[in-house]
Amino acid sequence: MDPISAGLLVAVATGAAGEAGRQLWDVLGRLVRRAPEPGDATPDTPVPATGEAELAALDEAPHDMARARRLSEALGHRAVHDPGFRAELAQWRQQARMLRTGDGETSNTISGGVQHGPVLQGRDFSEINFNGPQGA
Incomplete structure (x- = not known):
C-alpha cells in the first residue's frame, strides 16, 4: 500500500472541504483508535503502535x-x-482522494505566445511520459 500523503492528511486535519473534511478526520x-489485529505478531514481535499519538499530535x-x-x-507501518x-x-483513502486537489474544479490558461512542447490541460494527471520519439 502506498503511503497516505502528508498533504492529504493536513488537508483533512485542517477541515478542508468543510463538513466532508471534518467527517473524514x-x-x-x-479507524486509528480501533484495536489492532494481531496479524503476524508473536511474543517476540509486539503488535505495532496504533498511530494514536501521531494522530493526536497532528490534531x-x-x-x-x-x-x-x-x-x-x-x-x-500499521x-x-x-x-x-x-x-x-484503503477505503478511507478512496473517500479522501477528492480533497487532495480541492473541490474538483480546474481552470487552465495558456497565454504569452506559441508553446513549443507538450501542454496538458486537465486535472489529476498520472503516469505521463514526455520522452516519446523525436518529431512525434
Whole structure:
C-alpha cells in the first residue's frame, strides 16, 4: 500500500472541504483508535503502535507537515502488520482522494505566445511520459 500523503492528511486535519473534511478526520480517528489485529505478531514481535499519538499530535497542530509525515509513516507501518486496518485505510483513502486537489474544479490558461512542447490541460494527471520519439 502506498503511503497516505502528508498533504492529504493536513488537508483533512485542517477541515478542508468543510463538513466532508471534518467527517473524514473523524473517520480516520475512529479507524486509528480501533484495536489492532494481531496479524503476524508473536511474543517476540509486539503488535505495532496504533498511530494514536501521531494522530493526536497532528490534531494539535493541523498545519504541521512534519507531524503529518509522522502520522503517514505510522499508518503505513500499521497497515503492513494489520490486514483489517490496511483494508479500511484503503477505503478511507478512496473517500479522501477528492480533497487532495480541492473541490474538483480546474481552470487552465495558456497565454504569452506559441508553446513549443507538450501542454496538458486537465486535472489529476498520472503516469505521463514526455520522452516519446523525436518529431512525434
